[in-house]
Amino acid sequence: MTKPNRRDFIKSASLAFGSVLLFPSCLKQNSIYRFFTPEEALCIIAFCEQIIPKDQSPGATDAGVIYYIDRQLSGVFHYDQETYRNGIKNLQAYSKKMHGKTFEILIFDEQTKLLKMLELNQLKETEWPQGKSSDFFNLVRSHTMQGFYGSPIHGGNKDYMSFEMLRIDYPLVIGQNRYRT
Numbered sequence: 195m196t197k198p199n200r201r202d203f204i205k206s207a208s209l210a211f212g213s214v215l216l217f218p219s220c221l222k223q224n225s226i227y228r229f230f231t232p233e234e235a236l237c238i239i240a241f242c243e244q245i246i247p248k249d250q251s252p253g254a255t256d257a258g259v260i261y262y263i264d265r266q267l268s269g270v271f272h273y274d275q276e277t278y279r280n281g282i283k284n285l286q287a288y289s290k291k292m293h294g295k296t297f298e299i300l301i302f303d304e305q306t307k308l309l310k311m312l313e314l315n316q317l318k319e320t321e322w323p324q325g326k327s328s329d330f331f332n333l334v335r336s337h338t339m340q341g342f343y344g345s346p347i348h349g350g351n352k353d354y355m356s357f358e359m360l361r362i363d364y365p366l367v368i369g370q371n372r373y374r375t
Contacts, residue, residue: 227260228268229275233296234282235260238334240298241285244309245338247302254338262341263334274333281330284322285312291321 227235242254242263254260267275285308289297293304300308311317315328 227264229264229278230260230267234278235264236298237282237286237296238263238278240300240305241309241334242338242341244302244305245335246342254342257342259338259341262344263337266337266340271337277325277330277333280324281327281334284324284327284330288317288321 225232230238239255239260242259246254246257246259248256267278286296289295289300289308292308293300297305297308309331312322312327312331315326317327
């Protein structure tokens, strides 16, 4: 057996170290979302469409509001993650209990009625065990508005949709706006 030289050792060490660096990417889920699971995203998409529905103008889904919220929850708004997880869980549980379906499958009018109940805090503590339903409603509404009317650089307002809808000039943003479709 020959003694390894320095060059062979550096090659082997580089390969081993490089493999260790690539390992976390093998564990990553194949999802377009950073924070939400695909099921949670469907619920929030339906919620946001209730806040800013599509009519003759684009709605929350068209503007990519889900990507804004998702991006912000995995970064700046990390402190709201638990509120979203609990809120989605409570909303889905109540929807299944009352209608036998998840929130996003309900017809538009049923969703509206349920969200009005959340906003007015009309659910009992047994039906909404963590926090107040109105807190969750107000948080999602606020994030929806930010994602729809804010700068596209933050992940929402795709192609300046809300600016065009309001017929206002939009500021020049240096850099790239990236969206997932």
